[in-house]
Amino acid sequence: MVGSKERKIQGIIEGLKKIYPEAPLELRFSxxxxxxxxxxxxxxxxxxxxxxxxxxLFALIKGPLDLISIPLERLEELIRPTGFFRQKAKILKGCxxxxxxxxxxxxxxxxxxxxxxxxVGRKTAAMVLGNAYGIEEGIAIDRHVHRVIGRLGLSKxxxxxxxxxxxxxxxxxxxxTWFSNALILHGRRVCTAKNPKCDVCALRPWCDYGQGINxx
Ligand code: SF4
Numbered sequence: 001m002v003g004s005k006e007r008k009i010q011g012i013i014e015g016l017k018k019i020y021p022e023a024p025l026e027l028r029f030s031x032x033x034x035x036x037x038x039x040x041x042x043x044x045x046x047x048x049x050x051x052x053x054x055x056x057l058f059a060l061i062k063g064p065l066d067l068i069s070i071p072l073e074r075l076e077e078l079i080r081p082t083g084f085f086r087q088k089a090k091i092l093k094g095c096x097x098x099x100x101x102x103x104x105x106x107x108x109x110x111x112x113x114x115x116x117x118x119x120v121g122r123k124t125a126a127m128v129l130g131n132a133y134g135i136e137e138g139i140a141i142d143r144h145v146h147r148v149i150g151r152l153g154l155s156k157x158x159x160x161x162x163x164x165x166x167x168x169x170x171x172x173x174x175x176x177t178w179f180s181n182a183l184i185l186h187g188r189r190v191c192t193a194k195n196p197k198c199d200v201c202a203l204r205p206w207c208d209y210g211q212g213i214n215x216x
Pocket of ligand 1: 152
């Protein structure tokens with residue numbers, strides 16, 4: 001049933017809507033600043049671990065000024081369980097300084113401003129804008145989205161930005177954040193890197209891999 005790209009994306013969106021009618025992020029946050037911090041910490045780290053760390057971190061760090069004033073070693077110690085903690089601590093401090101200096105301590109609402117922050121690419125920016133502000137400026141392509149989209153046969157691109165552009169042309173803008181979040185959940189729960197559960201997958205009728213196409 002793979003068919004044309006338009007039919008296919010419609011089938012995939014309908015299938016995803018049935019499984020993940022709401023698709024909230026698994027990262028915990030209560031404001032845009034917290035989501036920015038949590039997303040930076042989530043690089044190479046499971047959301048569950050990030051949530052354990054941020055539970056303590058957000059009790060101490062309420063905004064960029066707190067990040068600027070906390071000693072680097074103390075910050076490193078607090079975020080250590082998320083891995084790459086030295087690099088992440090530097091990124092967080094760099095972000096906090098720019099947020100204070102250029103944006104009045106607020107997380108900006110434009111993707112081109114957000115991507116000026118250290119360690120913030122289009123993926124993080126789209127995720128923060130969509131989930132914290134409800135602003136649809138992009139489709140976050142993380143490793144799960146990349147894998148699932150490749151298997152579905154919606155894009156053959158290896159480059160996240162090219163894949164994002166292809167998806168932005170196919171998916172209605174009002175669904176961009178939900179679509180990315182739903183694919184992340186699907187990639188974690190069903191379309192796993194090893195042994196995807198095609199037998200129980202609602203997207204199978206629309207999926208190249210599930211139909212035995214392009215498995216190379
Ligand atoms: S059918 Fe298989 S490969 Fe396709 S999306 Fe579902 S789990 Fe992934």
